[in-house]
Amino acid sequence: MQIVVGAMGPGRVALVDPAVSSVPFETVALHDFGDVVRALEAAKRPRWIWADTRRWYPRLLAEGVRVERCHDLVLASAILDHSTMTTAIRAGAAHPRPEWLPLGPAEAGQPMTVVPAASAAHSPLFDLLDFDEADAPAQEPTAGPRDVLGVPVDAVLAEHARQLALVVASERPGALRLLLAAESAGALIGAELHAAGLPWHRGVHERVLESELGPKPAPGRKPARMEALAAEVRTLLGAPAVNLDSQVDLLKALRSAGIPVESTSRWELREHEHPAIEPLVAYKKLSRLLSANAWSWLDEWVVDGRFRPDYVPGGTATGRWATSGGGALQLPKNVRSAVVADPGWALVVADAAQLEPRVLAGLAHDEAMAEAGRGRDFYSGIVGAGVVETRDQAKVAILGAMYGATTGESGRLVPRLARAYPRAMALVDRAAAEGERGASVTTLLGRSSPLPGAEWRATQSLASQPEATAADERRARSRARDWGRFTRNFVVQGTAAEWALCWMAGLRSRLASIAATGVEPGSIASRSGSAFERMPHLVYYLHDEIIVHTPVEHADDVAAAVADSATEAGRLLFGGFPVEFPLDLAIVESYASADA
DNA sequence: GTAGCGCGCGCC
DNA sequence: AAAGGGCGCGCGCTAC
Incomplete structure (x- = not known):
């Protein structure tokens, strides 16, 4: 079953079963939406068809409501309207994209956090999808787009029909169907990753920082170890005033010291013999850690023992994800030891070897x-x-x-x-x-x-x-x-991203069945959001690598599910062709222990 | 004061 | 060791 979700009048959500009628079978106030979805999900397990998972799903997750399947029209359009598999049908027939869709993959999706309406006033997508004004006094439904709360359900229906027609008439409907299902599952997973958060142990992270950088410096000061290295470099370069943080300044000082470099990058520095180079490279290393992943990062990004980056599924041209804020895809290896399972829980860490x-x-x-x-x-x-x-x-x-x-x-x-x-x-x-x-x-x-x-x-x-x-x-x-x-x-890279999406989507549904087999009474609840109490769930994704946070009693089942999903992903993409996708897989307490 | 850009570097 | 793809982010710097 499919249920199309869209707006109908200020603050109201309409639900349509397109197999029956284009007339909504139910309309509901926004604040009752979660309960209605919960009930329908339990009874019918439909595919939810909506404009943008990043706008709809976080509010459901906040109410503890998970859904099994969806079709994300924004992400699907980014694929369908550029695919060479639909070029012929797009050229031959009338398939105009509706105006409310963003133009390209780069603009697919909006930030998951609520953006103040003022700063987003220039974005028609934001206006159309903006439910956060729902609590404002009702306005005339016939007024301009700024008054439309969400994409109207009629428009959602029409766009879904347009997309189905493109798929059916495409060169490879089966491939596109799989891709759209995987991409949409990815959208659900992206929102769930944010809601669940990556378990992050502040104390462990602080100990790493202290051992690398020294004690936390006073505001506006550099860590002692960096100051010492900087002084050494200045002496060795004979440049007592050089600012190591200024590329221009540093380049001049290096050349004056007789080191003929074109840049200050590490790989080029290492090509030269000079006593200043080793401490300079060490300084740069610490400088990077300080600015990217040290105390201020902790303060900004780790709340209640969870790191919650904003994932942007489909955020890059190749289909790899992007993240916005927190640098989740660039976590340096040396701070990963701070990723620690909750008591009574374990991490199942897996990456696809040479994907x-x-x-x-x-x-x-x-x-x-x-x-x-x-x-x-x-x-x-x-x-x-x-x-x-x-x-x-x-x-x-x-x-x-x-x-x-x-x-x-x-x-x-x-x-x-x-x-x-x-x-x-x-x-x-x-x-x-x-x-x-x-x-x-x-x-x-x-x-x-x-x-x-x-x-x-x-x-x-x-x-x-x-x-x-x-x-x-x-x-x-x-x-x-x-x-x-x-x-x-x-x-x-793009096909590898498709493999990874299929892997994760398959894993996600297997995890749901593991959770459904029941949890022994008295097991310790996670501090995760209520949508993930006691159930194994994905907490991290990095191109070819995943982490599942699971009650320890399910860890072995989760590991098996991770491996089965990888095998299945290979079959989905390559059928009977004998290419294998082995995993490096470990059940650990800390992410750092998974590297072996 | 802020916007935009180049650089350098973290990850895959 | 060498310099080839994809990203995001923080910094210094320049231009406004």
């Missing part, structure tokens, strides 16, 4: 490459096949093939890989060639790359004019290759 090369093998149907990945370690498999001599060589060669390396050791090794795995190499080369000519490329399930912008096109067309200079042509070639590297990587 992208395995995805490439599957995408290209490259039997030899899939064979190298059979068993545990993909890179050793490549060495075993005699393609290169060492595991490190295998790694740089593979990364070079997927990222488009042309120089260095990586660039030199790529041809050997191409001889051993011609199908895989041909696939990424073809993707690069498409990008170089300004075309878009598409993932296995149907997400297509954006087209290069006007400036890129202008550069290319300038170079094709008769009066173009050699410099124009060089520039155009270089820009073309840049875009080719993007599309080369896009197909692999």
Whole structure:
């Protein structure tokens, strides 16, 4: 069953069963919405069709209501309206996107926290979806869009119908259906991750900071260890006043000291011999920790023992997620020890080993490459096949093939890989060639790359004019290759993101059944939000890695569910093709213990 | 005072 | 060791 959700008049939500009628079977005040969803979910387990999960679902979760399935129209439109699988039908028939949809993936979704209406007044999407004015005095329903509370249910219905028509008439309806279901499940998961939060032990984090940086400094001061390193660097450079935090200043001081660098980046510094370099690199390391993940980060982001970043499913062009605030996708390894399970709970930590090369093998149907990945370690498999001599060589060669390396050791090794795995190499080369000519490329399930912008096109067309200079042509070639590297990587990274979404979506539903099998009386409740009391739930997601927080008695079942879901994701994407997706999986108390 | 940008670096 | 894809964030700096 499907239930379409939309607005109907100020502060009221309408529910439509499109199989029966376009007339709502129920309308409900916003403050009763959660109870109505709870009851319908229990009775019918429908797929909820709504404009934007990021606007609807957090308020349900806050009331302890979870839903099993949804269709997120904003995310689906971002896929369908750009996919090469729908190009023909979009060109041939009238399928105009409604105005309330945002223009592209970058704008998909709004912040999960409530934005003051004043600062969002310029955004038609925000106005249309803004339920937070529901408590304001009722206004004329016929007034302008600012008075519409949420996308009207009629518009939601119409958009859903438009999207279904695109899927049905597309080149690969089955692939797109799977992608939209996975993307929508991702939207639910993103909201749930925020609601649940990642268990974060402030004391452990503070001990890490103290051991690396020294005691917390007074406001406006630097930690003692950084001050000491800075003094050492200034002395060794013979630049007593240099500000190490200023790139310009530091670059000048380095050159005056006879170190001929073009930048102050770590990898370039390390190429030079000078006594100041070691303490300078150490200073930069600490400086990064201080500004990104130290005491002020803790104060801002960890509340009641939980880190709650805002996840943005579908937030990047390739379909990987983004986050907004807190840097959740960049947590340095050395502070991960602060991720600690609640008493009586455990963390099940899993990441997909060498996900992208395995995805490439599957995408290209490259039997030899899939064979190298059979068993545990993909890179050793490549060495075993005699393609290169060492595991490190295998790694740089593979990364070079997927990222488009042309120089260095990586660039030199790529041809050997191409001889051993011609199908895989041909696939990424073809993707690069498409990008170089300004075309878009598409993932296995149907997400297509954006087209290069006007400036890129202008550069290319300038170079094709008769009066173009050699410099124009060089520039155009270089820009073309840049875009080719993007599309080369896009197909692999994007398809890997699809695998990860399928993995998580499958895991999410398995976790729900584990929870439903019952919890022994007296088990300790988590401090998580009420939607996750006593049930295993996802608390972290990072491209190819997940963490589940679970009552200890369920940990083994959760681990099995994680592994089963990975197997299932591989089958969903690649059918019977024999590519394996092994996991590094651990049941631990602390995230830090999962690295082994 | 703030907006925008380049840099550098954390993660995958 | 080398410099090839995707991101977000904090900083210093410049321009307004």
